[in-house]
Amino acid sequence: MTKRTEVAKLAGVSEATVSRVLSGTGPIKEATRLKVLEAADALGYVPSDIARQFAKKRSGNLGVVLPFMPNVPLFSTFYFSQLLGGIGLAAGERGLNLLLIFRQPGDASPYAGLFRSRKADACIVLGSSGIPGEREALMELETAGYPYAVAGQRFEGLEHRTADGDHAAGSRQTVAHLHGLGCRSIAFVGGPAQYSNSGDRYAGYVEGLEQADLPLSPHIVLEGKYSRKSGLALASRVEELLRSGQADSVYAGNDRMAIGIMQGLLEKGIQAGRDYALAGYDGSDGASMTSPQLTSVAVPFDEVGRQAALRAIGEAEGGIAPSHELMLATRLAARDSTLLYRPGRP
Amino acid sequence: MTKRTEVAKLAGVSEATVSRVLSGTGPIKEATRLKVLEAADALGYVPSDIARQFAKKRSGNLGVVLPFMPNVPLFSTFYFSQLLGGIGLAAGERGLNLLLIFRQPGDASPYAGLFRSRKADACIVLGSSGIPGEREALMELETAGYPYAVAGQRFEGLEHRTADGDHAAGSRQTVAHLHGLGCRSIAFVGGPAQYSNSGDRYAGYVEGLEQADLPLSPHIVLEGKYSRKSGLALASRVEELLRSGQADSVYAGNDRMAIGIMQGLLEKGIQAGRDYALAGYDGSDGASMTSPQLTSVAVPFDEVGRQAALRAIGEAEGGIAPSHELMLATRLAARDSTLLYRPGRP
DNA sequence: TGAAAAAATGTACACGCGTACATGAGTATA
DNA sequence: TATACTCATGTACGCGTGTACATTTTTTCA
Known part of the structure; x- marks a missing residue:
């Protein structure tokens, strides 16, 4: 050399x-x-970049901490892949490289360790959840003054570090849409409670019902795991709700679950868009692959990732920490799974 | 500190x-x-990791070079996300971090630059193609003796650096499957010629026809762009082939195109699995989201990525360069888009 | 034209670790 | 007990940059 x-x-x-x-x-x-x-x-x-980094005491890397989930094709979930794409874009704009760190569930050490070992100048936390210890680990970053941002999960007292879509608004849009089509009993299939966005979507659902002057019936609120499989598993319970007339429509917390429900019901001869209205969430590409195509709430996850990254990078480069939560607007993409539905049919 | x-x-x-x-x-x-x-x-x-890297002259990073495609949600394509997942797994196993580098189209400099600047100890090239200059850039790595591997694209003289699925075999499996169902004229929708795996799939298609003793008709061979949109765009041409009886089935080079074709034909009232047999390729999750579910060739892209990474890392750690191409077995996942089809119906 | 100011370049060292080599402390062998 | 040998630790320096400060060269301006 x-x-x-x-x-x-x-x-x-x-x-x-x-x-x-x-x-x-x-x-x-x-x-x-x-x-x-x-x-x-x-x-x-x-x-030598290594020597440069050493001399300048900056790694030139933007750390991205991802949960490591065996058997889960993490990158192929629309949510993560879009976030990552946006983060990559921001990193490219600012001349940083992306350093991917996989975190074992429950092991929060990567967060502060990433900075202490100087592997990254700033860091983005993805897929975190409300499990114990998680908030403390982030608080450690906060008090140490390390530049970071959380995408897709809110923590009490750390709202200003968060960037996410406005899921409550997205839920309200969905409920309003279904209500506008004539639906009067909208079942809700939420995601795991450990993710704050699950709660946000539920809150929006409740608000939407209020605004539409519809009653909130706890027995038509179900919980899945954000996977297609879990949607499939819930299909029979949804079937009961539909057959018994307790529900005329279903709003699922993400597209994968919605697709699972759609498939599960189809096996029983119940078609989305014909026999009931079905809406998903995320605006994933999968929503356009089903027939009928799935109504969904498009969330600009790429932009969420990009903004989160820009904030963290900006802070690392001498800016100040952001003071408020970043919440990006969602947009309802109405498709045949709801549009074709005519209430009042058997 | x-x-x-x-x-x-x-x-x-x-x-x-x-x-x-x-x-x-x-x-x-x-x-x-x-x-x-x-x-x-x-x-x-x-x-300090930075100081460690400097002292040891090793970055501890596995570089992953990805094509930067504006407006293409790269990470959400099954192909890339699975590869990346496998690479991440291998890196984790060997204690390396993943350094993502986005390459501008046509700019091959990241390859050797990555090593010269000591940003990565080994590197994996993803999504490369046969455009001019690409092979030369890789050859530079080869002659300089840098440890690297290419996933998903073959280059003449660099076969030993490649890891990929056995796409020719996958194609033969598909043709044999369709033939076994009674199909006698199988249209082929290939991908862009610049990707060697497009050629591999076509070659397997041709071989499969030979083995099934079916004629090869150039006019039922089309080319798309591996996107759902391009599949949609080809739907009317496929319609002609089906209506005229020139084809009774379609084998598309990847699932996204197959889904586009399925949707495009459905709009015209032509149903996959009922009016024609349709097979895709990749074994993506999207293939299970359609109705009818799409027959596809499952390729262990995650394992392809993992093996490619292990080879490059091994070489970086003092091993020797691999001497032969790595080709992983594919598996046909037969689903309703072909299974339901009964030839001979109008 | 000469001095002062500005621009361009050189000198010298810190950055924080790993490690070759020197050294000292035990321990087995004769 | 002297010797050789092993184990444990200390000393000293290199890794290849960036940059503060000193120095030289050029430009400016009266």
């Missing part, structure tokens, strides 16, 4: 000048600049 | 001893070890 010394010698200048030319700092006479560049090129010299 | 000096002083030992204890090298008396650990703990000392 050629190093700075050789370039300096060949160009007939000092090492400091080489450094200045190649890092673009300090005033340099154009002639010297060219000499140095030529010498560097001739020798195939590229500064 | 507390550093080694302070720990050494508090523990009453030399800095070298602290280093040895915390990096687990060299023989250490148990008593000293505990003293040092206690002191480090008391001071909250964590060695």
Whole structure:
């Protein structure tokens, strides 16, 4: 590996000048600049990023902490992949690389350790949940003053670190949409309670019912696991609700569960859009793959990720910590799974 | 930030001893070890990874070069997300972090630059294609002796660097399956020619026809772009082939295109599994979301990614370069989009 | 034209770790 | 008990940059 010394010698200048030319700092006479560049090129010299990082005490990495879930194709979930895409975009814009860290469930050490070991200059936490210890681990970052952001999960007292979609609003939009179609009893299939966005969606559902002047019936509120499988598993209970007339429509907390429900009911001869209205959530690509296509709430998860990253990076580069929660607008994408439904049919 | 000096002083030992204890090298008396650990703990000392990397001249990162495609939700494509998941798994197993590098189309510089700047110890190239310059850029890695692996694309002379599914076999399986159902004219919808796996799938299609003793008709071979949209766009041409009796079944080069075709034809009242047999490729989760569910070839992309990563990492850690191409077995997942089809119906 | 100011370059060292080598403390062998 | 040997620890330095400060060169301005 050629190093700075050789370039300096060949160009007939000092090492400091080489450094200045190649890092673009300090005033340099154009002639010297060219000499140095030529010498560097001739020798195939590229500064060692490792040494640079060491000298500047900055890694140039944006850490992204992801939950490690065996048997779960994490990246293929629309939610994570979109977030990650947006984060990658922001990192690219600011000249940072993305450092992916997989976190074992329950092991919160990566958070502060990431900074203490100087592996990353800023960090984004994805897929965190309300399990014990999680909040404490983040609070450690907070008190230590490390620049970070949480995407997709709210923590009490740390709201200003959060970026997410406005899920309550998304839920209200969905309920209003179903109500507008004539639905009068909307079953809700929520996600695990440990995720704050599950609660947000439920809260929006309740608010939406209120605004539509519909009663809230706890027995038509179910809970799944955000997976297609869990939707499938709930299909028979949903079937009961529909057959008994307790519900004429279903609003599922994400598209995967909605698709599972759609499939499970189809096996029993009950078609979404014909026999009941079905809405999902996330606006994933899967929603356009079903027949009928699935009504869903489009959440700009990529932008959520991007904004979260920009905040953390900005803080790392000397800015100040954000003071308020970031909540991005959602948009209802109405499709045939609800649009085709005509209430009042048997 | 507390550093080694302070720990050494508090523990009453030399800095070298602290280093040895915390990096687990060299023989250490148990008593000293505990003293040092206690002191480090008391001071909250964590060695700087940056300095470690600098001293050892190893970054501890596995670089993953991805194509940057604006407007394409890269991570949510089954193909990439599975590959990435497998790579992440391998990296975790070997104690490396994943460094994601987005490559601008046509800019091959990240490849060798990644090593010259010492950002990564080994690297995996994803989503590369046969465009000019690509092969040369990889050859540069080859001649420089950098440890790398290519997942999902073959290059002449660099086959030993490749890991991929056995797509030709997957295609043969599909054709045999359709033939077994009674299909006699199988249309093929391939992907862009710049990807070697497009060619592999086509080759397998041709071989499968031969083995089934079916003729190869160039006019029932189409080309899409691996996107659902491109499948939709081809639907009318496929319709013609089906209506005219030139084809009784369709084999698409990936699931997304197959789903697009399925949807496009459904709008025209032509149902997969009823009016024609339809098979996709990849074994993506989307294939189970359609109705009827889509027959597809399951490719262990996660294992492809994992194996590619293990090879590159192994080489970086002193092993030797692999000598042969790695090709993983595929498995046909037959579902209703073909199983329900009964040839001979109008 | 000469001094002062500005621009360009050189000198010297810190950054925080790993580790080769030197050294000291035990321990088995004769 | 002297010797050789092993184990445990200390000393000293390199890794390749960035950059504060010193120094030299060029420009400015009266």
